[in-house]
Amino acid sequence: MKKTLGLIITLIGIVIVGGSFVFTPDHALNLGDSNSGLSASAGLAYGGFIVFGIGIVLYISSLPLAGEKQR
Numbered sequence: 553m554k555k556t557l558g559l560i561i562t563l564i565g566i567v568i569v570g571g572s573f574v575f576t577p578d579h580a581l582n583l584g585d586s587n588s589g590l591s592a593s594a595g596l597a598y599g600g601f602i603v604f605g606i607g608i609v610l611y612i613s614s615l616p617l618a619g620e621k622q623r
Contacts, residue, residue, distance in 0.1 A: 554610060554613070554614040555611055555614040555615070557610060558607050558608070558609075558610030558611030558612075558613075558614060559607070559611055560607070561603060561606055561607030561610060562604055562607030562608055562611060563607070564603055564607070565600050565601070565602075565603035565604025565605070565606070565607055566600070566604060567600075568596065568597075568599065568600030568603060568604075569597055569600035569601060569604065570600075571596075571600075572593040572596040572597040572600060573593075573597065575593070576593045
């Protein structure tokens with residue numbers, strides 16, 4: 553159960569990051585514009601990375617350690 557939940561949360565994080573890059577308008581990525589950081593969905597991308605990391609930690613914590621025998 554924990555392994556599946558970790559994979560689902562990881563997938564949600566990947567979708568959030570991908571969506572933030574795909575749905576950001578091209579004109580919002582102008583480096584000379586002072587408002588480009590607000591328009592470029594940076595907060596959404598970083599939030600997606602955090603969700604992705606939480607999913608990876610949940611998934612890895614459900615795996616047995618290397619060399620550990622199954623009971």
